[in-house]
Amino acid sequence: MKLRFIIVLALLGLIAVAGGFFLYPRLEEDPPTLNISPTPEIVGKEASFTLLCEDRVAGLREIRAELIQEGGTFTLLAETYPSGTHRVQKTLKVNPRSLGLQEGEVLLRVEARDRSWRRGGNPKMLEARFTIDTRPPSVGVLSRFHYINQGGAGLVVYRASEKLARSGVKVGELLFPGFPVDDRGYVSFFAVPYDASPQTPIGLVAEDKAGNRSHTSFQYRIKPRKFRSDAIRVSGGFLRRVMPYFMERDPGLKGNPLEVFLRVNRELRKANEQKISELSRDTVPKIMWSGPFLRMDNAKPMARFADHRVYFNEGREIDRQVHLGEDLASLAMSVVKAANGGRVVFAGELGIYGNTVMVDHGCGLVSMYSHLSRMDLAPGQEVQKGQPLGLTGATGLAGGDHLHFSILVSGVYVNPVEWWDPHWVKDNVEDKLGLLETGQKSDSAAPVSQ
């Protein structure tokens, strides 16, 4: 009797446990979890996002994803799942054109249910609002004529129909970024490299947040320039005097003085240019300067921008390089002043350029002062036009005391002479910048899709 009672109790217990196992998932109350990533904000031609839905106990029964707009409801996903499905991950593509969606706001609604008997499955809903924008930005160039010297700089001032994610002037394959000056106004300083053909195509490119791109043309002419060639005699005396500077700093530089010179003039120069190009990307999106740039007082020009230098040793040609700045000589250890307002981005040894200070003037415009014997400023410091930065010297690859002065536009060297010239600065920069301040309407150039 006692034994039978125990067996019945055990059986009842088993039934209760089995029933619990059977019923628990069917009576649970936790809804599935729903996640989408990335959360769409603006959708252009196409966007995709990943939907992840999980339900640990009851399992998933169904998921529906819809896009809702005034014009109607568009189903992205409608699926039911067999029992035992606990995790569903789907990549959903939104192609506004093929779905027939309108420009403007759209609501994404995702609903999921599990297999619980409660409420016909515990529901979970997720909603996200985003904008459909498939139109390329319309860009109007405010500045009208752009005469650019080969090796020189230019400025384009423009407005856009919407806030741009990226824009700038393309010169051949080079992109010179545009910088916002107000909500929809932009400036882009650009350069025609000294070695670019006068036929190089130039245009304005813009991309909105949805990734729609436009290409706008503007009037320009590139004036061809002839650059000088210059013979440089590399004497034994020069090598003995200057090469130890480099050998002390790089123990890997071995060989006779001429071999060391060639490695410095080729490899070190190349590495230095790479670094200068990187440093000149450290720029702020505002114009920190005004008026013509200062040229060192009472200085004689020694070498010019884009001089094509041929190097000779004992009457034999040994190398060719292009000089990418203006060399100015005055008394030894003359004061070097900041050519215009800006922010120091570099002050230190820079290979062939010796002690160098680089000043960012904003929007990609940078000036550089090299071969200094003394530097008085540190990176991060703001400078006023005319503020002393240091003293001239002969550090780096220099035969004697002078200042090597360069100007770069978004990492490309340009002719400094233009920036010293008040007429050039007025016609090519100040008058163009003035177009933005007067709030003039754009001359509405039609955008061309790319």
Ligand SMILES: [Zn+2]
């Ligand atoms: Zn120089």
